[in-house]
Amino acid sequence: xxxxxxISEGQALYFLTxxxxxxxxxxxxxxxxxxxxxxxxxxxxxxxLELFAYVIMSNHIHLLARSETGDLSGIIRNFKNFTSKxxxxxxxxxxxxxRDWIKLVFEFHGKFKNKQxxxxxxxxxxxxxxxxxxxxEQKIEYIHNNPVRAGIVSRPEDYLxxxxxxxxxxxxELEVIxxxxxxxxx
Numbered sequence: 415x416x417x418x419x420x421i422s423e424g425q426a427l428y429f430l431t432x433x434x435x436x437x438x439x440x441x442x443x444x445x446x447x448x449x450x451x452x453x454x455x456x457x458x459x460x461x462x463l464e465l466f467a468y469v470i471m472s473n474h475i476h477l478l479a480r481s482e483t484g485d486l487s488g489i490i491r492n493f494k495n496f497t498s499k500x501x502x503x504x505x506x507x508x509x510x511x512x513r514d515w516i517k518l519v520f521e522f523h524g525k526f527k528n529k530q531x532x533x534x535x536x537x538x539x540x541x542x543x544x545x546x547x548x549x550x551e552q553k554i555e556y557i558h559n560n561p562v563r564a565g566i567v568s569r570p571e572d573y574l575x576x577x578x579x580x581x582x583x584x585x586x587e588l589e590v591i592x593x594x595x596x597x598x599x600x
Contacts, residue, residue: 421541424484427466429553431540432494433474435523435533438516440501441472445508447575449500450475451588453493458589461489465590467554469561470575476557478544490539498534550593554581 421428434440441447447470457463462482469476481489502520505513523533544550558570558578567573571582579586 421487421490421539422543424486425480425482427478427480427544427550428486429542429544429557430477430479430490431474431538432477432490433536433538435536436519437473438519439472440516440534441470441475441575443510445504446501449497449504451575453497453500454588457489457493461492463489463493465577465588466593467557467577467581467590468588469557469573469577471560471564476560478550478553478557494535498532501534502532554593 450470454465458465464480464482465477467478480486504510505517520532520534524530544553558576561567561573561576562570570576570578571584575587577590580590580592
């Protein structure tokens with residue numbers, strides 16, 4: 415079902431949210447977070463993804479992104495498709511203690527789609543087009559403070575899987591295009 419949050423302008427900047435079906439806490443394991451990082455890096459280097467901010471939470475991801483090629487929708491579709499397959503491979507081959515339960519959730523959600531056995535990501539991207547500098551700053555602050563609000567860290571830049579580290583001038587997992595903002599912590 416459509417929520418009205420769609421990518422419509424090819425080269426516009428968007429705030430996006432992707433979530434795992436059933437709100438499964440897949441990203442409590444480093445292996446899955448690293449797959450996301452590697453996939454984003456591939457999309458940056460080969461698909462024209464421009465990433466300005468991100469955070470990987472336990473069951474969802476927030477991004478501030480756009481496409482050099484005008485096909486952000488296609489990049490996101492390919493990213494979700496590829497990572498879904500990789501996550502399922504790990505579930506089949508790894509000693510994931512939650513494997514049976516996670517696969518049941520993915521199978522349950524997959525049966526609502528034709529010719530699909532599993533579904534990992536929800537279909538929505540909750541895309542919000544960014545239209546002002548104030549909106550950019552608000553969304554970056556929201557992205558970076560997500561782990562603080564969740565009680566995972568005290569300061570945004572202490573969370574490894576977030577671009578808050580990039581903006582704070584610390585070592586980081588993934589390169590982003592830093593926007594000119596005055597850095598502040600909570």
